[in-house]
Amino acid sequence: MFRASLLYLSQATWARRLVTDWRFARRAASRFIAGDTLEEALETIRTLNDEGMFVTVDHLGENVFTAEEAISAADYYLESLPRFEESGVEASISVKITQMGLNIDFNLCLDNMRRIALRAAEFGIMVRIDIEDSPVVDLTWQIYRTLRAEGVTNVGLAIQSYLYRSEEDALALVNEGAHFRLCKGAYKEPADVAFPHKADVDANFDRLTKILIDAALVDSIVSTGKVPPVTAIATHDIKRIDFARDYAKKVGLPKGALEFQMLLGIRKGLQQSLIDEGYPVRIYVPHGTEWYPYFTRRLAERPANLWFFLSNFFRG
Numbered sequence: 001m002f003r004a005s006l007l008y009l010s011q012a013t014w015a016r017r018l019v020t021d022w023r024f025a026r027r028a029a030s031r032f033i034a035g036d037t038l039e040e041a042l043e044t045i046r047t048l049n050d051e052g053m054f055v056t057v058d059h060l061g062e063n064v065f066t067a068e069e070a071i072s073a074a075d076y077y078l079e080s081l082p083r084f085e086e087s088g089v090e091a092s093i094s095v096k097i098t099q100m101g102l103n104i105d106f107n108l109c110l111d112n113m114r115r116i117a118l119r120a121a122e123f124g125i126m127v128r129i130d131i132e133d134s135p136v137v138d139l140t141w142q143i144y145r146t147l148r149a150e151g152v153t154n155v156g157l158a159i160q161s162y163l164y165r166s167e168e169d170a171l172a173l174v175n176e177g178a179h180f181r182l183c184k185g186a187y188k189e190p191a192d193v194a195f196p197h198k199a200d201v202d203a204n205f206d207r208l209t210k211i212l213i214d215a216a217l218v219d220s221i222v223s224t225g226k227v228p229p230v231t232a233i234a235t236h237d238i239k240r241i242d243f244a245r246d247y248a249k250k251v252g253l254p255k256g257a258l259e260f261q262m263l264l265g266i267r268k269g270l271q272q273s274l275i276d277e278g279y280p281v282r283i284y285v286p287h288g289t290e291w292y293p294y295f296t297r298r299l300a301e302r303p304a305n306l307w308f309f310l311s312n313f314f315r316g
């Protein structure tokens with residue numbers, strides 16, 4: 001109920017207008033967001049890189065309404081990519097295709113994604129397509145497959161363990177030798193497409209982890225600042241992390257090929273302890289002014305975050 005209400009609010013335009021005007025809400029969101037500007041994101045990447053963490057950078061925004069907005073969102077990535085190198089930081093990037101115009105025109109979105117991927121390839125950077133809510137999953141795959149068929153190899157997808165279809169999708173991806181990021185899924189989904197119970201989502205996450213680790217044994221690329229390895233386990237759930245560690249140890253996957261990924265502002269202590277144990281850790285670093293839906297999804301994930309949000313209100 002709590003999660004469902006917040007996920008509804010994350011997509012409600014009236015709520016977005018209201019909340020983004022509250023200064024205390026922006027202050028609360030800053031726990032999860034590197035800042036409004038690329039300069040602020042670069043500072044955060046530098047700090048994380050200095051702490052031994054890898055980074056994937058996201059410029060916030062989704063479900064844009066005009067072609068101009070979509071083109072400008074793609075241009076932003078094109079302009080950011082050389083700035084990483086100039087600033088001496090390393091990062092891969094994560095992109096939402098509804099920010100690139102998927103809801104406006106498929107070919108516009110495809111062209112924007114192609115421009116980003118080709119420019120990223122010039123810097124040896126991997127582009128991960130975030131997976132959004134279930135109505136756009138098939139189209140996301142179409143964009144991904146079209147780019148791969150054109151020979152663009154530096155693009156990858158994410159897979160959500162809450163979807164029934166994900167096991168089949170994961171097997172298809174590993175059979176193609178492709179990478180994916182495994183996460184649980186952050187959207188409000190109906191029971192005909194997604195497991196309604198957390199225990200099933202978690203069990204599926206472990207099943208998908210096995211698929212990824214088995215694939216990584218064949219192609220055990222280690223993480224670098226610009227490219228995640230085959231096994232990218234995106235969760236803050238210690239039981240899922242323990243499962244991945246234990247299974248990788250059992251089958252002999254080297255630590256450098258088992259990357260854990262977490263969101264900026266969540267479980268910093270766990271991030272550091274995994275680094276200390278010798279695992280690569282990549283932090284998802286969002287920045288930009290369109291923080292409302294991302295922030296609301298983070299509130300939905302944990303009831304305690306709502307108190308954190310309200311405490312910012314009482315601080316004035």
Ligand SMILES: Cc1cc2nc3c(=O)[nH]c(=O)nc-3n(C[C@H](O)[C@H](O)[C@H](O)COP(=O)(O)OP(=O)(O)OC[C@H]3O[C@@H](n4cnc5c(N)ncnc54)[C@H](O)[C@@H]3O)c2cc1C
Nearest residue numbers: 130131158183184185186234235236237261262263298301
């Ligand atoms: C790197 C990365 C990329 C992602 N990409 C996508 C994507 O492309 N598509 C998509 O749908 N989802 C994505 N997600 C979000 C993901 O699907 C989950 O919604 C989110 O990670 C919470 O689930 P969990 O695996 O941490 O497990 P949970 O069972 O939700 O949480 C486990 C524990 O982690 C901590 N925790 C989790 N969330 C929070 C929070 N918001 N605030 C504070 N503590 C928290 C708590 O201690 C909690 O008990 C991504 C997540 C990560 C880490």
